[in-house]
Amino acid sequence: MNKYTLKVIFNPEWWHMNYDFDKEFDTFYKELLAHKDEVKVLSYDGFYLKLDYRGKRFDVWVENFPYAYLSRARTWDENGHEIFVERKRPSRTTAMEFNEVFGSASTLDVASNAVNLLLKTLKEAEQ
Incomplete structure (x- = not known):
């Protein structure tokens, strides 16, 4: 039993997930988690992280937590054409771990507001 099993059992929000599990999509997110020190968060636009x-940009869907969390991702090939995957999802375990490391829309809004407040306070203190 992994550390997320009880969380799934006791939190009904994790019982029903939108879309079917996809092993390849799960592998994509596991790769990002395995190399989290090499992943740089560029921005958050309210839907995508x-x-x-x-050196490659990826946009991952972090809205609709946890039902549709991580159910979309996009990147661009060397010609600038968008590669878009949707209506798939990683395992619950991968989604929970990704949330702990990178956050969801609800936590990113709070974190973003907190960081902005800290930066504002620092600038005011310098004056």
Whole structure:
């Protein structure tokens, strides 16, 4: 039993997930988690978390937590054409771990507001 099993059992929000599990999509997110030190968060636009991993940009869906969390991702090929995957999802375990490391829309809004407040306070203190 992994550390997320009881969380799933006792939190009905994790019982029903939108879309079917997809092993390849799960592998994509596991790769980002395995190399989290190489993943740079570029921005968050309210729906997508924009990441840079080894010089490649990825946008991952972090809205609708946890039902549709991580159910979309996009990147661009060398010609600038968008590669878009949707209506798939990683395992619950991968989604929970990703949330702990990178956050969801609800936590990113709070974190973003907190960081902005800290920066504002620092600037005011310098004056």
